[in-house]
Amino acid sequence: MKQGLSLRVSQHLALTPQLQQSIRLLQLSTLELSQEVEQMLDENPFLELSEERAEREEFGLGQADTPVSEGDREMEFAPNSIADYATSTGSETKNDDEATPLSADDGPNWEGDGTTETAHDDGEWGVDAKARTNNLGDGEDKDATELARTQESLQAHLHRQALALRLGTADSAALRFLIESLNDDGYLEDPLEDLARGLAGTEDEEQVEDLVHHFTVALGLLHSLEPVGVGARNLGECLRLQLQALLTNASLDAPRRELLQVSLRICGQPMDLLARRDIKRLVQLCGSSDALTREAIALIARLEPKPGRRFVDVERNIVVPDVLVMQVGKTNGGMTPKFRVQLNPDVMPRLKVHDIYANVLRNHRGGKDSASHAALQQRLQEARWFIKNIQQRFDTILRVSTAIVERQKSFFTHGELAMRPLVLREIADELGLHESTISRVTTAKYMATPFGTFELKYFFGSGLGTESGGNASSTAVRALIKQFIASESTKKPLSDNQISEMLKEQGIECARRTVAKYREGLKIAPASLRKAL
Structure with a gap:
């Protein structure tokens, strides 16, 4: 056997702890995210809930060019709290100095993933208003989930x-x-x-x-x-x-x-x-x-x-929307409705880095126990990255939701009958994201619209061919089938074949078996069982 040396160039993707956490947080539902936040609050002493409301004008875009203090330049920079993120993602500055390396042996390395996007200090992001609970009175602290648990079994x-x-x-x-x-x-x-x-x-x-x-x-x-x-x-x-x-x-x-x-x-x-x-x-x-x-x-x-x-426990049926869509006016001379898309502040965790602990750690760099200091500094950076990843999660949800609303404006104006065909690839190409990312974002995330609350996946659907050569959304076809059945005579209900013919009259090519599949998906009984006695 002959031995030799060779040089080979290859590329591979290394998932850092930050990236792994970002992907995991992105696919969590609102309830799962709340549980994740509670667990992180228990494990990380540098992370805390913020209860007081900060003044908006002191932070965010208005202070984007504010010089950073020398003490803050010595620390690793990352967003440290979540505040007013439903309407603005705040401002970020760039740090030219390298982050101080951590020497702790245990736990993931939270030095960073190479990005230089940072925030000013541990209190820049402020805090959002206290989450709204219910209408039982000012003295009540129960939310809808707690009320559901109190229902008698x-x-x-x-x-x-x-x-x-x-x-x-x-x-x-x-x-x-x-x-x-x-x-x-x-x-x-x-x-x-x-x-x-x-x-x-x-x-x-x-x-x-x-x-x-x-x-x-x-x-x-x-x-x-x-x-x-x-x-x-x-x-x-x-x-x-x-x-x-x-x-x-x-x-x-x-x-x-x-x-x-x-x-x-x-x-x-x-x-x-x-x-x-x-x-x-x-x-x-x-x-x-x-x-x-x-x-x-x-x-x-x-x-x-x-x-x-x-x-049956009604908690299973409680859906808290992640995104709110509201009509705020009209454009094109009052002909086209204009919609505003914003995050629901009630589902956003109000987190920030514990200022006192962070300052104590900053002022006691040269201690005797350097290993313990490095471990604590790693926990501080972990808290900052957790806040940053949550912010990125909500930012991605808002971007995807805005793109959906832009493409499905007809739905928000006229209802599900006006739904257009839409696939994940279209949104992914528009936002420069991968289809798997769009799939994670649209799973178990909900949007409150003028026509009700829907999962983001609801706005995606395949297309059926039309006589004009275009496509009709499968969601719109289901709505049309439901409308046909709702207006039918109970003495002579419509068969699947008759519904298929009616769709053809509307210019939509839909086979009888496809009609039966859509009808069963809508949980509508066949014609023989819908017939009045």
Whole structure:
């Protein structure tokens, strides 16, 4: 084997800790970012929340040319706090001196990634106004998420009712166990015998039978609680419990009572017959007239199939927009609306570098323990880079949102029917970013518009061909399908093929299968199930 030396030139990308953190923060949602900030506040002593509002005129663009003090030139420069970033990204100066190197052995190197963009000092960015909470009064500190947590759960609602029942120790414990075994919809999915065996943990059949007996008694008590239908094992039982509760009304007249009895018989049949609205088969099985069967099905449709629905934690449905879009006037002689895009100040963490700790570290450079000093200085630089990366995150979100609004002006003026086709590459090319960056920015980030709050990904969609040779957004086509179905006759609902033909009349080429896919995505039932009885 012959040995030799060769010279080879290659390029590779090294992800510094700063860049890794910037990418990670960019893809976090508002809630995840809040958790990340809380964790960083616990770990880094140089990072703190700012509670006081600084005067805008003392900072930002107005002070861009202010000379930097000699003491500040000796430190590493980076943005140190987030303030008034919803309307202005502030000013940055350049530092010609090299940053002091850190000598700590542990932890990532936060010296920098080569950039020279810096801010003036540890307090330049000031602080934004205190986040708005709710309308309960000045003394309330709870926000919408905390209010959601205070909503009474289904289990708590049932336990409170169970306290009014005079039960023995065993029956009370059995009822409590069944309540805790319910799913979010209020159903008892597991058979009583399985629950008994899981609780007993033995093969003693006598103990299992005793538990099943107590569970059976407790189940009857659970069925008597509100909401009606809770504790059902399946949909048919849930509907029957609600119908039986209606039958207990002593003031029912004979026709109403007969209707309820027919409804009970229908619920005793296989649920697929009811789902398909197989009127002929149900008439044969229930021994009722066609008209009465149709009326009974209409009554069943008004019942609640998920008794625990209204107790589901509403925190899952809370969406706090990251970007606000508002109309601020009109251009072109009052013909074209003008929109303003700004960041939501309520979701922006009010962070800054702890001035006292930073000054103490600056004034005690020549200590005996140089390793500890370097480690602390590295933590200070880490805090500054964390603030800088958060600022860059919001700056990128604002840039992408502004580009989206500019390209989708028709949507903000006329609604989703005017949505244009848009792909990630178009925004990426316009802003000079990678498609993966646009994808991270538009995931789990929301925009408040005059037509509601939407995820940024909502504004992107493929295009369908038109007769004129142009493209129509798939979002606009979905909106058009929804509009067609909303205005259809309930006696003769539109089929997918008819909707496809109607779209062709509008100049949009959309196959029947594509219509079916869009309709299912909108959670709209097929024509056979939309037909009125």
